[in-house]
Every structure is written in C-alpha cells, then in structure tokens.
Amino acid sequence: MAHDEFSLIRQWTSRSDGQEKDGLTVGLGDDAAVFSPAPEMEVVACCDAMVETVHFLKETMSPSDIGYKAVTSNVSDVAAMGGYARYALVSIAVAPHWTPEECQGIYDGIYAACEAYNVRVIGGDTVSAPDALHLSVTVLGEVEKGRAIRRSQARPGQVVFVTGHVGSSAAGLHVLLHGDQTTVEPSGRWAKLIEAHQRPRAQVEAGRLLLESGACGALNDVSDGLASELWEIAEASAVSMCVDADKIPVREDVRAYALLSGQDPLKWAFYGGEDYQLVGTLEKSQVEAVRARFAAAGILLTVIGEVEEGKPAQPKLSLRSGDSRTDLPKAGYNHFRQRE
Ligand SMILES: Nc1ncnc2c1ncn2[C@@H]1O[C@H](COP(=O)(O)OP(=O)(O)O)[C@@H](O)[C@H]1O
Numbered sequence: 001m002a003h004d005e006f007s008l009i010r011q012w013t014s015r016s017d018g019q020e021k022d023g024l025t026v027g028l029g030d031d032a033a034v035f036s037p038a039p040e041m042e043v044v045a046c047c048d049a050m051v052e053t054v055h056f057l058k059e060t061m062s063p064s065d066i067g068y069k070a071v072t073s074n075v076s077d078v079a080a081m082g083g084y085a086r087y088a089l090v091s092i093a094v095a096p097h098w099t100p101e102e103c104q105g106i107y108d109g110i111y112a113a114c115e116a117y118n119v120r121v122i123g124g125d126t127v128s129a130p131d132a133l134h135l136s137v138t139v140l141g142e143v144e145k146g147r148a149i150r151r152s153q154a155r156p157g158q159v160v161f162v163t164g165h166v167g168s169s170a171a172g173l174h175v176l177l178h179g180d181q182t183t184v185e186p187s188g189r190w191a192k193l194i195e196a197h198q199r200p201r202a203q204v205e206a207g208r209l210l211l212e213s214g215a216c217g218a219l220n221d222v223s224d225g226l227a228s229e230l231w232e233i234a235e236a237s238a239v240s241m242c243v244d245a246d247k248i249p250v251r252e253d254v255r256a257y258a259l260l261s262g263q264d265p266l267k268w269a270f271y272g273g274e275d276y277q278l279v280g281t282l283e284k285s286q287v288e289a290v291r292a293r294f295a296a297a298g299i300l301l302t303v304i305g306e307v308e309e310g311k312p313a314q315p316k317l318s319l320r321s322g323d324s325r326t327d328l329p330k331a332g333y334n335h336f337r338q339r340e
Pocket residue numbers: 046047048077223224
C-alpha cells in the first residue's frame with residue numbers, strides 16, 4: 001500500500017467528524033477521546049479482536065462483513081452485561097495483500113454496524129502487519145449503576161434460556177468452506193446460514209429487556225459455543241445445570257443442511273460459536289412475564305433447561321435426551337486447543 005497512514009486514517013474515518021455532543025467532549029483526531037457516561041450510568045468496557053485465517057478468510061467474509069462482525073462481537077459482550085454500547089475504538093494492522101479499497105470496505109462495515117447499534121467511533125490505531133490482517137475493536141457502553149448482569153448469579157431453581165437460534169453461524173461457515181457452487185450462491189437455499197456467519201446481530205434489545213425485568217440471574221453471549229458459555233456460567237456461579245437436547249433452538253435449514261452434509265446440528269449449536277445470542281438463567285416465577293415481553297418485542301426466547309443444586313466445588317453440565325442423561329463436555333472454540 002503506497003499511501004501514508006495519516007491520509008488513510010482521514011479517508012477511512014471521515015464519518016467520525018463533528019460528533020462532539022451528548023457527553024463526548026473530544027472525539028477522534030486528538031491524542032485521545034474524552035467522554036462522560038450519562039448520570040446514573042456506569043461504563044461497560046470490552047475488547048475483541050479478529051485475525052485473518054483465525055476469524056475469517058477473504059473467501060469467507062467480505063471486507064465490510066469483517067468490519068461489521070468485529071463491532072458486533074463487542075456490542076454483544078456489552079449486551080451480555082445488560083448494557084448498551086456508545087463508543088468504539090478501532091485498531092487495524094494491515095498486511096501487504098490488503099488494498100486501501102478493501103480497508104475502506106472494512107470501515108464501511110464498521111460504520112454500518114455503528115449506525116445499527118448507535119455507536120460512535122472515537123479513535124483507534126493504524127499500523128502495518130507482516131502477514132495477516134488484524135482488527136481489534138474496543139467498545140465502551142453504559143449500564144445502570146450496580147445493575148450489570150454477571151455470569152456469577154445463576155442459582156438453583158432458575159431456568160436456563162437462550163435467545164434466537166444457535167448453530168447457524170457454524171453451519172454457514174461449513175457451507176462457505178465445504179459447500180459446492182450451488183450451495184454457496186448467496187440467494188440460494190443456505191443464504192440465511194451464510195448471513196448468520198457473515199452478519200450476526202448483537203442482542204442488545206434482549207439484554208435490555210432482561211435487565212429491566214429484574215428476573216435475570218446470570219447472562220453470557222454465545223461466541224465460543226453454547227456448551228462453553230454454559231460452562232462459564234456454571235463455574236462462575238458454582239452451580240450445575242441440565243439442558244434438554246430437544247429444546248435447543250436450531251433452525252430448520254441448519255438441520256436440513258446438516259443432514260445433507262453428514263454433520264450433527266447439535267454439535268454446531270454446542271461447540272460451533274459465533275452466534276452472538278444471549279444465554280442465561282431466569283427466576284422460574286418470572287418466566288411467563290419475561291416470555292410475554294420477548295414475544296411483544298418479536299424476539300425468540302427458549303427455555304432449554306434448569307439450574308440444579310450441585311456440589312458447589314464441582315459444577316457439572318448435563319444433557320438430557322429422552323430418559324438418558326450424559327455429561328456435556330467443557331468444549332467449544334478454543335484458540336490454543338485448535339492447534340493440537
Ligand atoms: N489479553 C488480555 N488481557 C487482559 N484481559 C483479557 C485478555 N484477554 C481476555 N481478557 C479478559 O478476560 C475475560 C474473558 O475474555 P473472553 O473469554 O475473550 O470473553 P468473551 O468470550 O466474552 O469475549 C474478559 O474479562 C476479558 O476482558
């Protein structure tokens with residue numbers, strides 16, 4: 001890329017001009033940004049990175065999909081605390097085989113996501129990288145003081161729920177990596193699965209409804225797979241949980257594609273990841289009230305199991321299929337285990 005970084009930054013981030021209002025006193029363009037959260041709110045902060053070959057290939061994601069998903073995965077972490085996102089900082093390390101136009105595409109996706117989630121890009125960093133593109137996003141959000149929903153608050157007697165569908169992103173990735181010409185066609189039969197992989201949406205409204213309900217115990221977002229996120233809740237809360245195989249919300253087209261390709265759709269749901277749905281626990285007595293609020297908002301909420309009394313030092317996760325119960329292994333996407 002025969003350009004200087006300063007003109008590239010100006011080009012890529014021109015949509016962040018003139019944004020100093022609503023608590024943002026210094027936006028993009030100085031040494032750092034300066035902002036205050038709204039009164040009665042506290043700041044929620046998280047950071048997730050995406051790396052070429054690990055999180056995407058040029059063949060699986062367009063530049064704007066990459067930008068959109070990097071923002072989504074962060075907004076999803078804020079949603080999993082019951083908060084909403086306000087600001088983003090973007091760090092990009094560009095490898096030589098990425099053109100300025102492709103990088104502009106990444107920023108188009110970043111700003112499209114920011115518009116969808118009402119987020120402002122207030123800074124970042126631009127550097128070169130020798131071999132693979134790295135994109136790291138930090139999101140700053142807000143939540144009512146003292147009310148963030150933690151992973152550690154699951155209690156026996158609560159039910160386990162998940163929003164939306166799970167396993168769709170892993171199915172979409174399988175189509176992109178292994179599907180034939182006809183299946184990969186964007187308007188084809190598996191278009192929704194490909195979309196779930198390339199353009200996942202963070203469940204901000206669901207997180208807010210859960211916080212407002214006051215009925216949510218623990219909450220987590222599905223980035224590494226349902227089993228991995230349930231284990232994180234079980235360990236943080238020192239409880240055991242049991243989920244029903246038949247209740248896991250898997251789309252019909254995911255089941256159809258799994259059957260055709262000889263894969264197990266439940267494996268995608270439990271161990272696939274990148275669905276960015278919310279999984280958590282709810283007070284049993286409040287389930288119907290919460291379900292009604294979700295139905296009114298048009299968001300799918302499925303009860304998939306319950307929190308059990310258990311030996312606190314030894315949390316356990318079980319999967320019920322018919323009359324049988326098996327252990328649900330602590331597995332999911334793991335950056336270092338993939339290498340073994
Ligand atoms: N390299 C790091 N340095 C400091 N904190 C980190 C680092 N990596 C992850 N964390 C923190 O560890 C926790 C778990 O991270 P992670 O598993 O990536 O969460 P999630 O799956 O919700 O994105 C978070 O609080 C995150 O901020």
